[in-house]
Amino acid sequence: MGERIPIAVPRKGRPLESVLDCLARRLGVTDLADDVSSTLRHEKAITKGTIDPETSDLYHRLATYSNADEPAAPEYTLVRDDRAGKPRRIVFDSVSIPLDDVEPDGRRLLDDLPSGSELVLVGREEPFRALRTHEFALGFDSADLVLEEVVELRPDPIGKIADINARINPTDTDVQVVTGLGDTVYHTLMATPESAPTNEPINRAFIEAYDGPLCITPRYERLVQAVLGTDSLDGINFEYPSAGVEEEQAIADAGVGVYLTVTGSTARNHGLMLGEQLFPSETVLMENAAEVTPESDAIKTLLGGLETETVLMVS
Known part of the structure; x- marks a missing residue:
């Protein structure tokens, strides 16, 4: 049998x-x-x-x-x-x-x-x-x-799939990640030209020095905290898209934000500049x-x- x-x-x-x-x-x-x-x-x-x-x-x-x-x-x-x-x-x-x-x-x-x-x-x-x-x-x-759900929030950021298991407390769950499938889109940092640093990349270093609103999708709040690291979030307040407002438009209104991108064309259509790819959604x-x-x-x-x-x- x-x-x-x-x-x-x-x-x-x-x-x-x-x-x-x-x-x-x-x-x-x-x-x-x-x-x-x-x-x-x-x-x-x-x-x-x-x-x-x-x-x-x-x-x-x-x-x-x-x-x-x-x-x-x-x-x-x-x-x-x-x-x-x-x-x-x-x-x-x-x-x-x-x-x-x-x-x-x-x-x-x-x-x-x-x-x-x-x-x-x-x-x-x-x-x-x-x-x-x-x-x-x-x-x-x-x-x-x-x-x-389970990755521990730490001062330093998590940036890749291979780091996930080291951030899972075994007292919280018996589940571990075996492998990724490579169907990757990225949680990407983006900003308007007015909010972006002059002649500097839009990256984690920019966020560490930034004070102000950061627009994110509500369901990704803990994820954003994990991929940016808690030390980078001093002086930052999360904002969320209003009902019926596209995420890219909401980020453009706030000036800085994090959202999933594939080609980034929709973000650019809203006047946003693409920055660092923070974490693969896979x-x-x-x-x-x-x-x-x-x-x-x-x-x-x-x-x-x-x-x-x-x-x-x-x-």
Whole structure:
């Protein structure tokens, strides 16, 4: 009898797509990854109102996507979206991936697993918290949430994924970061020309000398404290975007701020100058050390061995 090895994953968005890309590379499940990603992108577009669905019956679409006649087919569920009106949205729920069919470069790492074993992806709104409460041994979530939840605030800043585990107090949680997936966007320091230092970079040294408002997204307050370091925050008061105001516009109004950027084009359109990339917002593989089994350890080794990723801890 094979083993069922559960792993917590996000229900939607860039982090889930990064996980699916990772599994496609290591397990060869490209068709599955493409199917789930395309389905969720389609449903996101429907929720945002950018496309019209073939049927407005949400339950009909849900039943179509979740094909009970195919045991290995992905299943979906409904959640309330954060947008105005709290519309219901179809998101990922679960899927089982047979490990007997793993491509040869990964199969050798799973030789000790009994025949018929399956990796079971289980969707969670907050996978990191599911690991903290010992529901899973392994899971994927944003590194941002780890900083928001358990990374200790210290006078000196934290600047990279590889430093996270050293900032986690083991009395707070058994969860550690194994590796990042490289789907990186950055929490970036930015300022208006009027607030920026003349002929000097917009960086942590600028913040250390700066007194005044710093505009941030409320959910990232503890993260910003961690990546800037508490010593840099003397004389700084946090401000937050008002309802209905874009983050970049709010930063332009305040003069200085921190926000996620990919290309920075939206920030520049608001007259902002981009400064130091403070911390990578990246999907990470995590492990709860108290829940480790030989089976989960084999999966951790398999998924932590991606050639393009920075591995923090792999047995």
